[in-house]
Amino acid sequence: MPLTVHHLQAGQSERIPWLCEELQIPYNLILHQRAPIFSPQSIKDLNPLGQAPVIQDGDLTLAESAACIEYIIHTYGNGRLALPPSHKNYADYLYWFHFANGTLQPHVATMLQISHLDKDMFGPAGVRSKERFGKILAFIDARLKEDNWLAGEEFTAADIMIVFTFTTMRSFYPYDLSEYEGILRYLERVSQREGYRKARAKADPELELMVGGKPPRSFVEKLRAEGKL
Ligand SMILES: N[C@@H](CCC(=O)N[C@@H](CS)C(=O)NCC(=O)O)C(=O)O
The missing domain is CATH 1.20.1050.10 (Glutathione S-transferase Yfyf (Class Pi); Chain A, domain 2)
Structure with a gap:
């Protein structure tokens, strides 16, 4: 089963589909609409603070943009888009x-x-x-x-x-x-x-x-x- 990415529309979780597009890795994107401003129950069911992004990978459920990004880069991206300690920058x-x-x-x-x-x-x-x-x-x-x-x-x-x-x-x-x-x-x-445009079109086509x-x-x-x- 591929990685599942939960995106609360018009929110910080837009980072995660963008990352997946840039890395060109398969992912299952689930869109959640705001209700009407804050999270709907479907996000609250995934995360005690009711915040997105949330990713799911097998038994793992993980929130926080930076944690999700590091997890995906190192689990599925072979370290791409992160700079290693040996890099001058x-x-x-x-x-x-x-x-x-x-x-x-x-x-x-x-x-x-x-x-x-x-x-x-x-x-x-x-x-x-x-x-x-x-x-x-x-x-x-x-x-x-x-x-x-x-x-x-x-x-x-x-x-x-x-x-x-x-x-x-x-x-x-x-x-x-x-x-x-x-x-x-x-x-x-x-x-x-291209990765940004593709992710925006999938995650928030109306924006x-x-x-x-x-x-x-x-x-x-x-x-x-x-x-x-
Ligand atoms: N530091 C967290 C912040 C996540 C966050 O605040 N997400 C907002 C969307 S921009 C959210 O889920 N808001 C809905 C709510 O709090 O009910 C992260 O980067 O994942």
Whole structure:
């Protein structure tokens, strides 16, 4: 039985079908729709925190994007898309792989919470987090002006980890990337990858590729317009 990948649509689990397409390994993709914003029961049944991604391989059920990615790379991918300790960019690879979900994504998730709870971003928490966010984006932008990919000249799983926050996450917390040329050119390169396009078409066929500077349509507003909220 091939690897099973559970994807909560419009969510971080988009990373896993993308990885499988890049590695060209067989996988069984199961799509779960949000209900209407958070996970449906089908994801809660798989993971105590009700979060996706979740993968299943025989008796194993595993969550957390980074854990799923490492598992797939080393179990099915022969280590491809990870850089080994002998590689000159090994430390860069580790740094950016962990930066994606260790710093960038939690920061945007916090901003999303502040914007919902405080209703604006002009209170002390909002101002401080926006200021820090500017620094984070400028830092990544500078990195992506040096090299085509986060870890250097090779595309790696670090790239698969980070792209969600620059794309689909912006339909939840809309932020503009227009002034970040390095990031925008990077997203353009990402959007030309066959693996990315195939995975997006399978995982979220109704969603546009959110690779432009301007934020995409808000997911919550779309639900409101459809009468689902
Ligand atoms: N750190 C986790 C975060 C997973 C996560 O928060 N996934 C969101 C989708 S973006 C989710 O499952 N949300 C539904 C919910 O919490 O009910 C990972 O990378 O797997």
